[in-house]
Amino acid sequence: MRRRVARRLQAALATLALAAATGAVLSAPSASAATGGATGYATQNGGTTGGAGGQTVRATTGTAIHAALCGRATSSTPITIEVEGTVNHGNTAKVSGGSCNTAAGVIELKQISNVTIVGVGAGAVFDQLGIHIRESSNIVIQNVTVRNVKKSGSPTSNGGDAIGMESDVRNVWVDHVTLEASGGESEGFDGLFDMKDNTQYVTLSYSILRNSGRGGLVGSSETELSNSFITYHHNLYENLDSRVPLLRGGTAHIYNNHYLRINESGINSRAGARAKVDSNYFEDSKDVLGTFYTDAAGYWQVSGNTFDNVTWSSPGTENNPAGPDPQSNTSVSIPYAYTLDAASCVPSVVSRTAGAGKGLQVSDGACSPQTPAPTTPAPTTPAPTTPAPTTPAPTTPAPSTSAPSGTNLSIGAGSDGSGKADGTSYGNVRDGDPATYWSPAGTTGYVSIKWGSPTAVSRVVVKEAAGATGRIGSWRLLNADTGAVLSSGSGAGAVTFARTTLSKITFEITGSSGTPQVAEFETYAG
Template sequence: MKRPLSLRLHAALATMAITAATGAVLSIPEASAATGSASGYATQNGGTTGGAGGATVRATTGTAIHAALCGRASSSTPITIEVQGTINHGNTTKVSGASCNTAAGVIELKEVSNVTIIGVGSGAVFDQLGIHLRDARNIIIQNVTIRNVKKSGSPTSNGGDAIGMERNVRNVWVDHTTLEASGGEAQGFDGLFDMKDNTQYVTLSYSILRNSGRGGLVGSSESDVSNSFITYHHNRYENIDSRTPLLRGGTAHMYNNHYVKLNESGINSRAGAKAKVDNNYFEDSKDVLGTFYTDAAGYWQVSGNIYDNVTWSSPGTENHPAGPDPKSNTTVSIPYAHSLDAAACVPNIVSRTAGAGKGLLVSDGRC
């Protein structure tokens, strides 16, 4: 007999306010936002704490977000930016300063470190506007919705990625976000959560990724294999054509995720990549695990997963599904502590906890 789902809130953090720019609010209630603690690979390599210990600013425009970054004493001075309302092209301009490197039409976290961006209350919305990390370290993004970011058509932002990371990015925790599009490449969209060019120690947790042709990639080509140490847990992937993720080289850990309507393929491990796939629930989907669209093999270790109405294509020269009876073909050692929920409980737990506006609720391990 199943016990009721039990949930807990992350501990709240007291905050103080400073003026950032137009769009910043001067007074912030105590305990208005909470970041909790990072999990997965984001806990390694020194950990991920974002702006902990620094000042807190509230911003209602993209320009104010950039101004908060530029107003710091240095590019590494810790800061928490609480975001309220809708951020879009109309309110996001370039701001200059010695501690930032920003651009119009995108939230630019470039050559910066020790930053938290967190939506207030039910969360902030980044409408057709992506978040771009480049040469960045120790970043937290939490409780935000990012929708309909385009790489073609109008307006465009961030190469069509909701969140994109590239070039020497380290220690990023993305948590309780909703990342969504309204179609695939033909409609002008690209990936929801992309990593390339030496991005490492990243965790995506308690998030919803939906209605997109591409969920996300790790590595932009078969030669871009320096990206590694990625954790995906307690996320819901829904109505995604492929790339949940596409993993080229490196190591990734996927546990307690709910995958629904993966239309063409799911976890695509290739070019020597290793995926540890534990206690996930795959539902109404096709080819949820394997090496696809290439003959450059990848590998996986599987345990405790449920395959509910999953279909598998026949093997071919560039099509190597792990099913219909997935077996491990490698071993992966995980360096961090984690607790696995039973796969049968995952749909219920994830539906109650994942996404922006859920009060930062997490599972306490009970079904």
């Protein structure tokens, strides 16, 4: 017992010493410096509160930020890190610890949860140094500037992304930030706000993205379609060539943004992506909406937008602009409440609220800025790759194996999913053959059934391949159109839920006792 106490005391003293040496100041738990609460898709899937309710730490260097992460009791202990000053390569070193996984030359938020990074005082600038978010959840980044992050030349950081998310990331709210570069790819810069490899439930709000070749992408290729449920609102996109954003698959809600001088292409919906584009103001720009540089079509629902001096190119094999008279070619359901400002006042309200150092003001829904009150919700502790569902227990006490009546709607439908193991196929879950199967690339992942038009479903049956029964542990059943959780539980079998009309339904495996093998993912109307 004495040895354990001594070891803990030594660890605590070491953390204090490291904090002092790196410029971190520890304080007692207090209200978060972050203001307001998350909006958009970041409110779903259990919500996004960051480090609310935990300890608050002041940091003036990147090393101090890493030290604060490493000084926590666990990788999910809530913490708010208030940053002031300039963070750069020279003051950002790797720090080791059981509650962190950091690297030199980049702010590394890896395999952690429940963290807020917020700029305070005279402001926080991440100069030529990007922010990684990897295998993490419940992250808030607010009121900071990230500038001139390079992927080539010197110095390099974060693959060239100002803020980049990758590998099983859930619930991130980025708010009132300024992301900027000084040129395009030929000058060594890449994306300002990128999401890849199963990143979901993200909101970018009241932010500025400017002076770059690429605004940001969702999905790294036409076959990497695991990213979804992203909201962009009240942002200024200024002097960007393209990707504002580039969407490969998934669902995005894009509203009340001001697009100014988009030089080549704007919202690029590709590979089956579905974007709801509401009350934005597009100004002095070209091809602000459509499918570009590919023949893999994407879709959009448009309403209330203003197109001010926007030019449109002619359609081609790999060029499908939505204009000059943009019309909806899909419908997108949004699961959260929001208030639209009229597009006509978007340039004004965005200019007064968006970006770092604007007092964290937001629109009141009637085009007037206001400062929201600080919020101090209780901390949450979702796991990095298995966040808590937004709905309670499944509608049935436990899956059963009884066969439903009616037609299996999966036969003849489409399918896709997260990574797949060699020799397996998404189509195997809808071919009616129990001898074929899909396996994720690891022990978790998801597979979806999709239809060309909205389809009513109230029951599914998940069957494991012979010889692999019992491997599926925890799972969630999702309305892939909206991100809503229809049911959750453990083990394969039949699940009944409230009748829902949707175009795509997803079975997400969040825990397993080995590599799952899903032989059939059957869907039924009743």
